Amino acid sequence: MARMKFLCDAERCIECNACVTACKNEHEVEWGVNRRRVVTINDGEPNEKSLSVACMHCTDAPCAAVCPVDCFYTTEDGVVLHNKDACIGCGYCLFACPFGAPQFPQDGAFGERGKMDKCTFCNGGPEADNSAEERAKYGRNRIAEGKLPLCAEMCSTKALLAGDANEVSDIFRERVVARGSNRGAWGENLQFNPLGGGKG
Amino acid sequence: MGANSLKRPAAWLMRLFAVLLALLAAPLALAADAPAAKPPGDQVADYWREVRQGVPGLSQVQGAESGVLINAEGQAWRDLRNGPIKKYGGTILLAMIGVIALFYLIKGQMKLSAPPTGRKMQRFTSFERFAHWGTAVTFVLMGITGLAILFGRTVLGPLLGSEGLGGLLALGKLVHNYLGPVFLFFTILLIGAFLRDNVWQKCDAAWIAKAGGLFSGGHVPSGRFNFGEKTWFWLGVTFLGLFVAGTGLILNFPALMDRTRELMQDLVLLHAIGAVILLTLSFGHIYMGTIGVEGALDSMKSGEVDETWAKEHHEIWYDDVKAGKSGHP
Numbered sequence: 411m412a413r414m415k416f417l418c419d420a421e422r423c424i425e426c427n428a429c430v431t432a433c434k435n436e437h438e439v440e441w442g443v444n445r446r447r448v449v450t451i452n453d454g455e456p457n458e459k460s461l462s463v464a465c466m467h468c469t470d471a472p473c474a475a476v477c478p479v480d481c482f483y484t485t486e487d488g489v490v491l492h493n494k495d496a497c498i499g500c501g502y503c504l505f506a507c508p509f510g511a512p513q514f515p516q517d518g519a520f521g522e523r524g525k526m527d528k529c530t531f532c533n534g535g536p537e538a539d540n541s542a543e544e545r546a547k548y549g550r551n552r553i554a555e556g557k558l559p560l561c562a563e564m565c566s567t568k569a570l571l572a573g574d575a576n577e578v579s580d581i582f583r584e585r586v587v588a589r590g591s592n593r594g595a596w597g598e599n600l601q602f603n604p605l606g607g608g609k610g
Numbered sequence: 611m612g613a614n615s616l617k618r619p620a621a622w623l624m625r626l627f628a629v630l631l632a633l634l635a636a637p638l639a640l641a642a643d644a645p646a647a648k649p650p651g652d653q654v655a656d657y658w659r660e661v662r663q664g665v666p667g668l669s670q671v672q673g674a675e676s677g678v679l680i681n682a683e684g685q686a687w688r689d690l691r692n693g694p695i696k697k698y699g700g701t702i703l704l705a706m707i708g709v710i711a712l713f714y715l716i717k718g719q720m721k722l723s724a725p726p727t728g729r730k731m732q733r734f735t736s737f738e739r740f741a742h743w744g745t746a747v748t749f750v751l752m753g754i755t756g757l758a759i760l761f762g763r764t765v766l767g768p769l770l771g772s773e774g775l776g777g778l779l780a781l782g783k784l785v786h787n788y789l790g791p792v793f794l795f796f797t798i799l800l801i802g803a804f805l806r807d808n809v810w811q812k813c814d815a816a817w818i819a820k821a822g823g824l825f826s827g828g829h830v831p832s833g834r835f836n837f838g839e840k841t842w843f844w845l846g847v848t849f850l851g852l853f854v855a856g857t858g859l860i861l862n863f864p865a866l867m868d869r870t871r872e873l874m875q876d877l878v879l880l881h882a883i884g885a886v887i888l889l890t891l892s893f894g895h896i897y898m899g900t901i902g903v904e905g906a907l908d909s910m911k912s913g914e915v916d917e918t919w920a921k922e923h924h925e926i927w928y929d930d931v932k933a934g935k936s937g938h939p
Binding site for chain 2: 425427430442444447448450451453457459463472475477478479480493495497498499500502504505506507508509510513514516520521522
């Protein structure tokens with residue numbers, strides 16, 4: 411069984427924001443919500459680095475642990491999805507998430523949070539694959555079509571990798587060998603350590 | 611004019627001097643501040659460490675904290691909420707219920723020792739009762755919905771399933787969010803209504819010494835409110851009531867003033883801790899006001915008590931009223 415992971419190679423990301431745009435377009439994400447974002451650190455300095463970040467589909471997902479209605483589930487492929495019919499928009503998943511992945515449209519009075527929206531690894535939600543309901547709530551289900559997430563598929567520098575963890579790490583390993591260092595990977599030792607431990 | 615023309619070149623000279631000084635000092639300062647050039651590997655370690663600590667970068671995506679790659683406090687928040695707050699919070703709530711049940715089984719209801727006289731005297735005005743019941747009703751609803759948010763998944767989740775619980779809590783969240791400010795309003799009314807009767811009186815010292823006669827069953831004279839009621843008023847209603855309602859009010863507006871996750875995390879934890887303690891204390895108050903003490907519920911329902919009740923529970927107040935005084939301390 412696959413274990414789906416994202417990996418963004420900071421040595422390659424050029425902050426073009428195409429992944430952000432492609433994601434928003436592919437899933438017709440609500441106004442004010444971006445499932446993916448690119449963050450540049452040390453902007454304008456010689457050691458500037460950019461990273462594309464969205465839901466990292468954690469193994470022990472903090473969002474799922476704190477959800478008061480238990481609306482998260484992990485698919486067989488290790489993708490963390492959620493059920494918008496159960497979501498009450500409390501925002502706890504955002505408080506717990508290390509990556510700021512959960513997004514909330516403001517749809518109530520007084521800036522109240524609507525139902526949470528986040529990256530689905532292009533894998534929809536609990537409804538039937540590629541049904542109209544799934545499409546409306548979660549966007550397109552590319553995994554069900556045998557395709558990988560669009561953000562990574564169309565990344566022009568192939569900085570953003572998505573797919574089975576073994577294949578992603580094989581590709582990155584090749585790059586590491588060619589570069590002679592693993593500095594492009596952000597928290598690489600955490601992400602691919604089978605024990606989930608190790609020092610950052 | 612003369613003074614100005616004299617002053618002007620002087621000021622100009624001073625400025626020139628300052629600029630020259632700065633120019634002279636700049637290379638010195640740069641030399642002192644410039645860190646020793648680090649090898650590229652070390653620089654990489656440095657900025658990943660900063661990212662890990664939540665130092666923000668720059669993002670084209672608009673939104674609160676979109677430049678923050680790592681929400682460094684999230685894990686601690688998860689551990690605290692799912693750990694001690696649920697564990698100890700649940701424990702003290704259940705323990706309080708247990709203690710009260712045990713107390714009731716052993717001591718039973720606190721009955722009047724003399725037969726009622728049939729003569730009634732006013733204990734609460736209609737305004738006081740309005741403030742009390744307004745607070746009481748909103749408090750109970752806030753308590754039930756709040757507990758459902760903290761413990762619903764553990765207690766009701768297996769019964770209702772995720773969507774059933776979600777449906778219930780969606781309604782619960784609405785009730786909790788919209789009733790919160792109403793609760794705050796009533797709490798303020800309640801504090802205003804009872805403040806003057808909850809000041810320290812000499813008889814309170816005797817009450818404390820005998821623990822209110824709770825275990826000995828002895829009779830301890832007190833004013834309009836005894837020290838137990840005063841403790842509930844100050845610690846429960848005033849301090850915790852305002853604290854929980856206040857933190858809740860800020861949490862009610864997540865979009866306002868660019869609220870950061872750190873603020874919201876801290877407030878959720880403080881709100882939960884305060885609310886659990888307030889609920890625990892409230893069980894004691896609710897017990898004493900309903901089945902714990904004969905005639906207590908009637909006093910808040912009708913506003914009137916029998917003279918025997920007044921004499922037995924609040925003798926100093928009874929004497930004051932009978933002597934034609936206001937009854938207030």
